[in-house]
Amino acid sequence: MENSPKKIRLATIWLDGCSGCHMSILDMDEKLIEIAQYVDVVYSPYVDAKEFPSDVDLTIVEGALSTDHDIAMIKKIRENSKLILALGDCAITGNISAMKNLFGSDGVLQKGYFDLADINESNAYPSKIVPKLLDKVLPLHEVVKVDYFLPGCPAPYNAIYEMLKALIEGREINIYEYTRFGK
Numbered sequence: 001m002e003n004s005p006k007k008i009r010l011a012t013i014w015l016d017g018c019s020g021c022h023m024s025i026l027d028m029d030e031k032l033i034e035i036a037q038y039v040d041v042v043y044s045p046y047v048d049a050k051e052f053p054s055d056v057d058l059t060i061v062e063g064a065l066s067t068d069h070d071i072a073m074i075k076k077i078r079e080n081s082k083l084i085l086a087l088g089d090c091a092i093t094g095n096i097s098a099m100k101n102l103f104g105s106d107g108v109l110q111k112g113y114f115d116l117a118d119i120n121e122s123n124a125y126p127s128k129i130v131p132k133l134l135d136k137v138l139p140l141h142e143v144v145k146v147d148y149f150l151p152g153c154p155a156p157y158n159a160i161y162e163m164l165k166a167l168i169e170g171r172e173i174n175i176y177e178y179t180r181f182g183k
């Protein structure tokens with residue numbers, strides 16, 4: 001990659017995902033050092049930023065949308081990001097996260113907090129600390145415009161590297177040469 005005059009302001013976030021796709025980012029290993037020359041990580045589980053910043057060039061989003069908090073967050077991300085990359089099958093289709101849709105929010109809460117609970121002294125859902133579940137888990141593109149899709153479960157590290165390299169260099173890429181759904 002040529003030297004970039006201005007570093008890309010990069011954010012990453014996981015919403016309703018298992019963190020496996022973020023582990024794949026770390027799996028780039030020594031390639032992270034190469035990528036780090038071209039990006040400033042301004043918000044991510046990897047850094048200690050508390051608030052999602054403005055004027056982000058690229059946000060990589062892992063996970064589907066399962067709660068009212070996820071919806072608010074993805075809208076905030078869209079307002080403040082030039083590009084959004086949906087990373088992994090959960091972000092793109094709902095995937096594992098959307099298995100809940102077979103049972104509905106009430107069924108999942110009933111199973112998690114009552115049927116399988118050893119202790120629930122309040123006999124109620126912890127609604128003050130658990131965000132409100134949506135009736136249906138949604139992929140990102142059903143709520144906001146998504147610019148790039150990178151499938152896989154998890155998204156493979158080499159596909160993430162090739163995608164980031166292409167974006168840094170400002171060229172298009174056929175990501176299906178490197179990954180596919182369920183890979």
Ligand code: SF4
Pocket residue numbers: 016017018019020021062063087088089090091095096097152153154155
């Ligand atoms: S796509 Fe797979 S690895 Fe990535 S967050 Fe979803 S379940 Fe985890």
